[in-house]
Amino acid sequence: MATDALNWDERGLMPVVICDARSGELLTLAWANQAALGETLATRRTVLYSRSRARLWRKGESSGNGQHVVAVTTDCDRDALCYHVLPHGPACHTGAASCFQDRLLEPDAPAGDLRRAIEHLRSTIAERRGSDPEHSYVARLLRDGVDRIGKKIGEEATEVVIAAKNPDDDELIWESADLLFHLLVLLEARGIDPDAVGSHLLQRAKK
DSSP states (O other), X not given: OOGGGSOOOTTSOEEEEEEETXXXXXXXXXXXXXXXXXXXXXXSBOEEEETTTTEEEETTTTTSOOEEEEEEEEOTTSSOEEEEEEESSOXXXXXXXXXXXXXXXXXXXXXXOHHHHHHHHHHHXXXXXXXXXXXXXXXXXXXXXXXXXXXXXXXXXXXXXXXXXXXXXXXXXXXXXXXXXXXXXXXXXHTOOHHHHHXXXXXXXXX
C-alpha cells in the first residue's frame, strides 16, 4: 500500500503503536510524520517524530536501545500505525522493557502465556551461553553439545509420556515444561531461531 493513502492529521502526524514482534507486548505509543515513516521503511529502524522537540527522533540515537522494524501495519481507517519491532534494549526511557507498566485494572485471574514464556526462555538461554559451565546448567548443556542435550530431551519426552498416563495434571504440566525448555536449549545449540519452528507450524495450519 502506498503511504500517500494514509490519513494524516491536520498537523501531518499519525499515532504509532510500537509492539514487540515476537511477544506481541505493547512497548510504546508515539507519533510519526511522513518523513519519519519514510525513513523507517527505508532503513527498518524505528524513526518517530518528537512533538516536544519538533524534529525526527531515531530510537536509540542517544540511549543505544534501537529497534529493528520487522513490519509496519496500519489500522482499518488508515490513521494509525503499528511498528512491529525487535528491540535492542529497553523501550522506555525509565529503563523498563515497556512504557506501559502501571495497571489501572488488574486481570481477573493470573494467566499463563506460553508465547511470553518462550521468548523469556529464549533470551535467558542465549545469555547463559557465555556463562561459566560450572555455575550454569544451560552453559553446561551447550558446552556438552547436541548429543548431551538430545539425551536429556529423550529422557524428558519419556517423562511426559509417563505423566500423561497418570491423573495428575500438574505432573504433566511440569514434565512438559521440562521438555520444552530442553528443546529450546537444543535449538540454541544448533543456532536455530524458534520463530522458524513457529513459521513452519503456521504453514502446516494452512494446509
